Amino acid sequence: MSILRNSRLLTGASMATIFFVMATGSALAQTNRVLDEIVVTAQKKSQGLQETSLAIDALTGADLLKNGINSAAGLTDAVPALTIISGGGINGQVYMRGIGNRGATNYLDPAIILNYDGVALARGSATSIGAFYDINRIEVLKGPQGTLYGKNATGGVINIVPNKPEIGVREAGFAADFGNYSSQNFSAFANVPVGENSAFRVAASKVKHDGYNTDGTSDDDRKSFRAQFLTEINDSVSIRLAGDYTDIGGIGAGATPVGSYQRLGLGSFELVESGIALNSGPRSAESRAFRQTILAGPGFGFLNDIQDEWYQSGELWGLNAEIKFELGSGDLTILPGYRETSQDSRFGQPGFNSGWWQDESAQKSIEVNYAGHGSELFDYIIGAYYSDEDISGNNTFNQEFVLPMQEYTVENSSWAVFGEATFNINESTRAIVGARYTEDKKTMDGSIDNFITFCGGLGPSFVTPPGSFAHGCAVPGNLPHFPTLDTPEEAYAFLEDNGWSSTRIAIPPGFLIPLNNGIGQILHAQSTVHETISYNEPTYRATLEKDISENSMMFANYSHGYRAGGLEPTGNSYDPEFINAYTLGIKNTLLDGTLRLNAEAFWWDYKDQQISYFNLSDNGVLQNTTRNVGKATNRGIEVDVTWLVGDNTIVDGTVQYLDASYDELFFSSTTPRDNINCPSTIVGTTSSGSPDLLFDCSGNKSIFSPEWTIKAGIEHTFSLENSMQIVLGADTTYVSDQVGGFNNLEHENIDGYTTTNIDLTFEPLEGDWYFGLYARNLENKNRVRSTQNPLLGVAYVTVGADMTYGMRFGSKF
Incomplete structure (x- = not known):
């Protein structure tokens, strides 16, 4: 009842504010300026932001520079309820x-x-692409965008739009940023005419800072380059060719152990806090010492110190083109693309001694669309899309007593046809209908080899605490702690070379390896997949737009989205997930162009959600697999305002209320991965004699969905003599409590926080150069950004930076 009341109150207050301003606009401040128009291409055509009947946030290249956003992860602080985190x-x-x-x-x-x-x-x-330089804008589209963007856009789309070559313009520029944590960010571009009908544009960027954690983790080290060539063959044909490259180094993200979970009973645990500072990181002396106090199953020995140096090493590059034909009745656009990604990275999340990604992917795609002008009554876009991917991986997740090693190749192909039409019912009313049909095909050849060390042995021989202490499993040197390996042959060589065992006994689902000292046994569990699956699904959209005045539009929208199912090296397959989204919105440009006031109410029905967690695979082994386990309702309201008050002051703000929870959420697991804080029922017994548990987490809050996000900012320009000005800006954001994991555990509760930033810029009125000072997170607190699944019973969290500050400057010439 309180949720509905809050929604109604906010809806009423929002609409009342809008209509009050519309009714009293003439009495408010007068100015000779208007707000700059933001042009977007979210619907594959150029439109003003206020003309687009979508829930969309747009950030210009100037916004990115001012706010220090140089990667996709930086958008987390700019867009309400958008969260981008590292997965290792x-x-x-x-x-x-x-x-x-x-x-x-x-x-x-x-x-x-x-x-x-x-x-x-x-x-x-893709979140690591170093594309956030020489940018025209970023468009964040909220909700399913399946009609024009296809599969895997159930939650939304982030459009990255770089600046394109300009014919007849000779221009260059740079931007630099230096701050604490040895931050050194630099970007530059050059636009060069080539004859009368062509132009060449190049841009480059370097982003680097030391780790925000005291152990050096959560650093950044990226270098990027982009080149484009545009030629207009004649008045109706143009070709743009582009290529980009990103090199990623550094250590990578690091999570701090804030405690460990002590078992109270079956499916019942208590968090014992570590007392370690949030920004300590996993490799600090305190965190490493704490790690070695953890008794880890199923060997039930104390964990070792971290064995490996962690690093991230990745390359992303691509080639793409835009070929346009302006025909008499419409525009034909061809968009071919090719991209490759590779990495060799070692990391510690979520509590691994070391995880090891060794993977590559290559993607070929092409889209052909035709935007036609049928008549004054309607216009339309039709198109076709095809993509093909080759993926390979050799990944290891070393937990010392558990050593899973994946090896796989994947071939994905997808094709689609789509169309969308806008019908002008009358001068003030439009109907938009669109549909897309997609077919996906996925083939995986792969395996997972999992070496699992048991105290005592399998089945009835398995010994758990406190009996494991008397059995000697916690005595150093009595059980093998696996190093980070990537093939079964290396694992067997490790066991034989160190005198642990040279015996293999074939049993389902692999081999039993008894230890020579009789303290325990190792199960080498093998899973394989050699399978092809296919899916097809129509996605669609229907929108009604109504101009309620010359500068105000209301719209109602329904859209259906789909994400394909897939295969895993465990042999598991999972089904597609779906979303139905309903939106009611209003967009206003008021007070002679000095005020933008927009509001959106949304309701999303999300079903068959794909969630990866530890459960019993088909061969009876406890492994991390993906299941369709969730059904959620996400609903809320968002209000955005930007107001030019007089000639020199801009005030902006956003309020989002979000009520997102799981209508149905069921997990099936067993010990020792029964650390799920939800009511459970024993539904059976595993082959080893452990209880098979079904957890009912229905009613829990959806992850990364804070109830309230409130942003407010002000920017004032002080005019100086000699055609100079100072621009002073300040903004603050409040984000309420949220959860970072599905297990409903104590450390997964992320406290609400407030972040305040200030910025001062000195520049000429023409704006061809600038010098600025900034400070971000004036509260000087490390905020928890995400939480990790307590894989080994250890609660890890990642945090953002405390206060960062520095100077920035740049010029165009």
Whole structure:
């Protein structure tokens, strides 16, 4: 009842504010200026932001520079309820209003697509692309965009639009930023005419800072380059060719152990806090010492110190083109693209001694669309899309007593046809209908070899605490702690060379390896997959737009989205997930162009959600697999305002209320991965005699979906003599409590926080150069950004930077 009341109150207050301003606009401040118009191409045509009947946030290149956003992860602080976090190495995870994918392996499809220069980037590593320089704008589209963008856009799309070559313009420029944590960010561009009908544009960027954690983790080290060539063959034909490259180094993200979970009973645990500072990181002396106090199953020995040096090493590069034909009745556009990604990275999340990504992917795609002008009554766009991917991986997740090693190749292909039409019912009313039909085909050949060390042995011989202490499993040297290896042959060589065992006994689902000292046994569990699956699904959209005045539009929208199912090296397969989204919105440009006031109410029905977690695979082994386990309702309201008050002051603000929770959420697991804080029922017994538990987490809050996000900012320009000015800006953001994991555990509760930033810029009125000072996070606190699944019973969290400050300057010439 309180949720509905809050929604109604906010809706009423929002609409009352809008209509009050509309009614009293003439009485408010007068100015000779208007707000700059933001042009977007979210619907594959150029439109003003206020003319677009979509829930969309747009950030210009100037916005990115001012706010220090030089990567996809930086958008987390700029867009309400958007969360982008590291999944280890260069892989990322994206959530929008509670919708996303917690898995990080490169064979899992994302739920929010990054679209770079018209090419959809199919893998989670896309969040590492170093494209945030020489940028025209970033468009964040909220909710399913299946009609024009296809599969895997259930939660939304992030469009990255670089500046394009300008014919007849000779121009260059640079931007530099130096700050604490040895921050050194530099970008530059040059636009050069080539004859009368062509132009060449190049841009480069370097982003580097020391680790925000005291152990050096959560650093950044990226170098990027982009080149484009545009030629206009005649008045109706143009060709633009582009290529980009990103090199990623450094250590990578690091999570701090804030405590460990002590078992109270079956499915019942208590968090014992570590007392370690949040920004300590996993490799600090305190964190490493704490790690060695952890008794880890199923060997039930104390964990060793971290064995390996962690690093991230990745390359992303691509080629793409935009070929346009302006025909009499419309425009034909061809968008071919090719992209490659590779990485060799070692990392520690979520509590691994070391994880090891060794993966590659290559993607070929082409889209052909025709935007036609049928008549004054309607216009339309029709098109076709095809993509083909080759993916390979050799990944290790070393937990010392558990050593899973994946090896796989994947071939994905997808084709689609789509169309969308806008019908002008009358001068003030439009109807938009669109549909897309997609077919996906996925083939995986792979395996996972899992070496699992048991105290005592399998089945009835398995010994758990406190009996494991008397059995000698916790005595150093009595059980093998695996190093980070990547083949079964290396694992067997390790056991034989160190005198642990040379015996293998064939049993389902692999081999039993008894230890020579009789303290324990090792199960080598093998899973394989050699399978092809196919899916097909129509996605669609229907919108009604109504101009209620010359500068105000209301719209109602329904859209249906789909994310394909898939295969995993465990042999597991999972089904597609779906979303139905309903939106009611209003967009206003008021007070003679000095005020933008927009509001949106949304309701998303999300079903068959794909979630990766530890459960019993088909061969009876406890492994991390993806299942369709969730059904959620995400609903809320967002209000955005930008107001030019007089000639020199801009005030802006955003309020988002979000109520997102799981209507149904069921997990099936067993000990020792029964650390799920939800009511459970014993539904059976595993082959080893452990209880098979079904957890009912229905009613829990959706992850990364804060109830309230409130942003407010002000920017004032002080005019000086000699045609100079000072621009002083300040903004603050409040984000309420949210959760970072599905297990409903104590450390997964992320406290609300407030972040305040200030910026001062000195520049000439013409704006061809600038010098500025900034400070971000004036509260000087490390905020928890994400939490890790307590894989080994250890609660890890990642945090953002405390206060950062520095100077920035740049010029165009």
